[in-house]
Amino acid sequence: MFTGIIECTAKVHRLNRNRNNLYITLNNPFLDKEIKINQSICHNGVCLSVMNINQKTYTVIASEETLLCTNLNFLKIKDEINLERGITLHERLNGHIVQGHVDTIATIIKIENKSGSWIFSFKSKKKLDDVVVKKGSIAINGISLTIITCDQHTFNVSILSYTYEKTNLHVMKIGDIVNVEFDILGKYINKTIQKMYNK
Known part of the structure; x- marks a missing residue:
């Protein structure tokens, strides 16, 4: 769950298609903060799980269903994406309840x-x-x-x-x-x- 308060943006570093799925690799702006494999991060309003992390980038995967109903299918290298990590229980809800499920x-x-x-x-x-x-x-x-x-x-x-x-x-x-x-x-x-x- 998210709040709609964007933490930062990141640029698309690499795009790889595997069958009907899209692997999206971004420049990692969370180098001084905790992120881990399977963590949910909101990307342009889409909740995606972290699949891989290295020193400067991380990768998420968008399924065919996600690509059909969001703008992720139109991504290009160097496009800028809004990012927000999941809310923690001790934080104020400064925006509104955002699920990361695009309508x-x-x-x-x-x-x-x-x-x-x-x-x-x-x-x-x-x-x-x-x-x-x-x-x-x-x-x-x-x-x-x-x-x-x-x-x-x-x-x-x-x-x-x-x-x-x-x-x-x-x-x-x-x-x-x-x-x-x-x-x-x-x-x-x-x-x-x-x-x-x-x-």
Whole structure:
């Protein structure tokens, strides 16, 4: 489980395809911190397990199912990826509950510079329905953000300067694809209400 507060970014060092899986090797930014084999780390909002570690890099594997529903299938060498290690029980939950299970992808359709902040607008591949609400939480490439406005297919968020500079949003452009995870609490509430009305 994660919070959507990005610790750092890392660049893709190597990409190897083995059948329908993708092995992703990244420059290791956690050299002075503990990471270990089988540890879960959130990569652009996708929970992946560490398969191999050496002095300067580490490797994770994305399965075919993960590649089909996330933006990891579009990765290139030197692409920048947002990283967050799993939450520990003694930490404050500064963002919101992020599982690392991507619900859909979305395309950036507009970026507005607001002199110290940015408004990013997205068009979702999946219909948003009631799982996305104004002022609700959403994770974009693993970043915990608050929705400004939304409709059935589009939504936008405000990005402060610190978040813009410390995540891969600063290299994003119109047309780029991002991973989207809806708020887990909203998904459970929506499912419960649907069951009530379908009785």
